[in-house]
Amino acid sequence: MLNSKQCEAFLAVAETGSFDFAAERLCLTASAITLRVQQLEKQLGHLLIVRERPCRVTSSGESLLHYLQHSRLLEQQLVQQLTGKSAANGFYQVNIATNDDSLATWLLSTLQHVLIEEKIALHLKVDDQSQTHHLLEAGLVNACISTEQYAMKGCQAVRIGSMTYRMVATPNFINRWFQQGIHRESLRHAPAVIYNAKDHLHTDLIQKQFGLSPQCYPHHFIPSSNAFVETILLGLGFGMLPDYQIGNRLKYGELIEILPEFKHELELYWHHWNQQSLQLQKITEVLVRSAHLKMQKSEHTHLTA
Known part of the structure; x- marks a missing residue:
């Protein structure tokens, strides 16, 4: 069994790139963070963190990092489903990977109403449209916009339009x-x-x-x-x-x-895990219904200009 406190320390170091920053995040001393990471490495029999500036994870650490980040997303979805809210402020957090062109043009205007009505806070990761599905595969996001046509295991993919x-x-x-x-x-x-x-x-x-x-x-x-x-x-x-x-x-x-x-x-597809929170389902419904209309409108504007 993985020790939750040790994993928490490792995750903090991996995401902040520093034992000192990880200590600040967890309100612990840097020596306590170091000890927990060392204990986790001893238990697993692998070096997980390369002590550099900034720190970086090894290949073994990368596998553990993806597992822990994916588990955290699943936990967030479960809490949202059971409690109805992700935090005291009443907003739901949804993590999405998108290409920059979609973000700069049609994405936010398409999601505007559902984000307001459902009190959804977006956490976006931006990457090339050919790479965003890797962020979903790694468990870093709940869904993504991608040029990849086929869904990976445990996910669904649906065409949302073309640019x-x-x-x-x-x-x-x-x-x-x-x-x-x-x-x-x-x-x-x-x-x-x-x-x-x-x-x-x-x-x-x-x-x-x-x-x-x-x-x-x-x-x-x-x-x-x-x-x-x-x-x-x-x-x-x-x-x-x-x-x-x-x-x-x-x-x-x-x-x-x-x-x-x-x-x-450029054909674009919406990828998401089979198990979705209610809020992600609503985002999916809006994108599948409206995204292609936004893109078609831009095409029509260009052709009639």
Whole structure:
């Protein structure tokens, strides 16, 4: 049997990255935290924490961390189901992983009413849409928005809609970098805008069509959806934007769609554990019913602009 106090100490160190911070969280001394973690490591026969600054978990510690975080989520759901509230303030906590573009565009407006009516407090984790389901698998969230079509064991996955992405740039950028056309050589010199190293939407298209890897051309990493749009609007680079963020900028000439054959439909799916709290069920109902309508509205706005 795992000792709850030892596990609590380990979890605090793993999540804060420090024995001192863990001690503050648990209102204990750092030496008491150290002793409990050492006892847990001795019991399990594995080193769990690498004593560095910040501390990091080993592969064995990672397995234990995922187990404990998943158990904590299940406990929170059980308490919510039995007591009706997660804390004295009367709000329910729901942990969701989402991609940044959904968060910056349609997600919060879609959930607005259910969050208010049901007194739900969202705890969001943001990652690339191809990676968010790993957070669910690790037990770090109750549900996620992902491009993964198939549900893992113990979960359900349902399609909630698609986002249309287009390759765009400002007129000034095109005049400067693509005056002689868009081809392999011009792309080797024109700066691109990419969300982060996990974002393969742009890089895969350039690789497939022109045989250029990211190492072959200059690019900005802008890991913020709103700043990503601003970077392109400032003429610092070209990149893939969803219709929701393009809006009517094509109509008014602020942006120009380049390489229209690169238009991409990104299918999004809602993943959640089979066992849901009542509040997560309500969020699921709203997303399944309304998310695709929000995305379709943005598509319609783009087409009629």
